Amino acid sequence: MADVKDILGMGRSGPAQEKEDKAPAPKEKKEKMKRPEGMSREAFALLGGSHPIISSQLASTFSKKNDMLKKPKPSTKGLITYQYRPFKNQARTDGLELFHWLKCSKGANGVIREPDDSEYPYAKYNKKVQLYKYNxxxxxxxxxxxxxxxxxxxxxxxxxxxxxxxxxxxxxxxxxxxxxxxxAGGGPPVPPPxxxxxxxxxxxxxxxxxxxxxxxxxxxxxxxxxxxxxxxxxxxxxxxxxxxxxLLARTPQQVSEEHAVLAEARAIEEKRKAEANAARRAAAAAAATTATATTTTAAAAAAPPPRTTSPSQPGRPAAPPGVPAAAPAVAAPMGAAPMGPGAAAAVAPRALSPAPTMMMTDLRHPADYESAPPPGMPSLFDAEVKPFKPKPGVYLRGAHTQAMAAQQAAAMTGGSRAFKAVEATLTELQCPAALYGPRVMTRSTSGAWLALRSEVISLHETRRNLANRLNADDRAVRRPEKRRRP
Missing domain, CATH: 1.10.10.60 (Homeodomain-like)
Known part of the structure; x- marks a missing residue:
């Protein structure tokens, strides 16, 4: 029956259970706190049980107090004492003698010793100027x-x-x-000048x-x-x-007039500088255009005879008017064997359309950069030579420009092997700054250097595309010839 009551959660009935219910619970033993050393019994009794204390803190406190109460160790110099002694200031020349309290030491035998340095300490502040006296x-x-x-x-x-x-x-x-x-004659004294x-x-x-x-x-x-x-x-x-x-006697009206004149002079000077910069940029652009036209004309004169691509390839520009068309076939040399119809097409010379003269407007980048950017314009450039706005922080223009140059080399088709051709072209310019960068990385020089590298990389990319296109034309011309062989 007791087991059933336990299962149902009911209390047991009976005298034995009543005795068990009425039995008092065992009392918990309270830990008695030990009185710390150095604390009196009366002060410790005032704390009671409701004010616990940390014995380690009390011990450190009382240990410090005991250290302070200890007698100081005797000094090797003896007991320090102050004596009322006379002194002289070495900076004075009149021999004045005064008195002050001097820190001395008293030995075990009662002899009082003064400090070794008995010179007046403030005499060193008596500085005199150097006078060049004569005899x-x-x-x-x-x-x-x-x-x-x-x-x-x-x-x-x-x-x-x-x-x-x-x-x-x-x-x-x-x-x-x-x-x-x-x-000299005993008269009135001569008045001084x-x-x-x-x-x-x-x-x-x-x-x-x-x-x-x-x-x-x-x-x-x-x-x-x-x-x-x-x-x-x-x-x-x-x-x-x-x-x-x-200057100090000027009136407010004169001061305002002078400020107006200075402001006008400053505006005239800035206008002259702007005109000089514009004239310099125009002269540089004209010189660059003339040099480009001369280079293009010389290259066209020294170039081999033009070649025409396959007429079957779409997208090629037609020959300009006035340019004679290339002959479809070339006469065989004397004594040579006659060629088949396919061989004539294979050896036919091809001519490219003449390239137009490059103008300054065809360049990807401007010919000159300003060292002082306009308000709101970033002072750095990215790999595409465009204004680059970095994250907040401190940047070195030289290190940033070298990093952008490395990005230009990495973005080139073919990787570092193809960039060796770009380095060779920059070396041909016979200018160390063209390859390694300018010595002083101003905004103008860094922009011009990145623009030069970008233009040379574009030139090599164009040459590679042209070579690939010509090779594709050659393969397209030779492929029909192979098919016609018996």
């Missing part, structure tokens, strides 16, 4: 003969100001107050240039020095300042 001998032999109204005392005064204010000429000119020199800023600069740089050249013996030894390479020109400096003052 009595140099002044008497080099400077005095060309001094003009400059005296030795005034020149020394100028050099003192240059050294004091580090060749800051506007400050020197503002502080320049030479009182003049007393008169009026010196401008350009006069002061001319005097100093003139003296410095003479000293440089005389100390080196020749001017070529100090030719790269700025004072010798670009000597000071008083007149140019004054003209520059006057021009700058006139």
């Amino acid at each position: 009595n001998e140099e002044y008497d032999s080099l400077i005095r003969p060309e001094s003009g109204n400059w005296t030795r005392e005034e020149t020394d005064y100028l050099y003192d100001l240059c050294e004091q204010f580090d060749l800051r000429w506007h400050v020197i000119y503002d502080r320049y107050e030479w009182p003049g020199r007393p008169s 009026v010196r401008s800023l350009e006069d002061l600069k001319e005097r100093y740089y003139g003296v410095a240039r003479k000293l440089l050249v005389s100390r080196q013996g020749r001017e070529a030894a100090v030719a790269n020095n700025l004072i010798v390479k670009s000597p000071f020109n008083k007149q140019v400096e004054q003209d520059r300042k006057r021009a700058l003052a006139a």
Whole structure:
């Protein structure tokens, strides 16, 4: 009966089952968290069971705290201490002595040692300009003969100001107050001459240039020095300042008028450039047309007698009017055996229709390309020498042009073996750029190079088609002759 109740999903009845139902479920044992090292018992008790912690993080935290609390290792130099010591600035010449706190080291025996480098650290920022000073001998032999109204005392005064204010000429000119020199007879002093800023600069740089050249013996030894390479020109400096003052004194109306004149001049210049480019392209086209016509005439004169194809082949152009038709048969040479009717057709000469003179409009590509494309026009070309718009990115025109040339060679009928004939034709041009590409891959040169290769490839394709067509005509003429043989 119990098995049937189990199958039907019904509970069992009876005292034994009631005891089993009333038996309490076993309690799950809770894992007791261990107190991490370095944490007090009171702080760990505050966490309770509802705030779990990660022991690894606590351990790292307390280990860092313990490391910080450890006593620092004693230094080999001793205990660091700061002492209030006097110091002197080596950049000063007045011997001023001041005090500051200096970092020192105290040894185990109590001796305090100062750092080895006791020089004032900020003295290295006291930069001075290089002044070319003279002595009595140099002044008497080099400077005095060309001094003009400059005296030795005034020149020394100028050099003192240059050294004091580090060749800051506007400050020197503002502080320049030479009182003049007393008169020889005890009268009132001679008033000093009026010196401008350009006069002061001319005097100093003139003296410095003479000293440089005389100390080196020749001017070529100090030719790269700025004072010798670009000597000071008083007149140019004054003209520059006057021009700058006139430029800054312009009214808004004058500024607008000058802008209008500059815009008109720019438009005239661009128009002249466009006309010059158009004339150059027209001259190049005319020269190319003349050269093509001359080449065609010379080739026609040196070509063998024309041949006619089989009249049974459709699609061949008829002979132009005025051109005599070829004889159907050629007389046999003297002493030769008579030929049959089929042999006469086999040896009959064939003439091709004369090719018309090639015009510039018959070319597949233009004769010239512009280096500056119009707005919106891509700057690169594809294998068919058409504007190529690449994907966003950086492209090298030389590498892209070489890749397009490789595509042209791969697309040719016959593959690399047939392209050797194209290379031979390009070599016959006696121009390395025709085979390997121009040295500078501008838009104009890369387009012209790809166009040249395309034209030569088309020429070889046309020659191959013509040869295949003539071979087919020969086979069609000889086939009836073989059938008539007994």
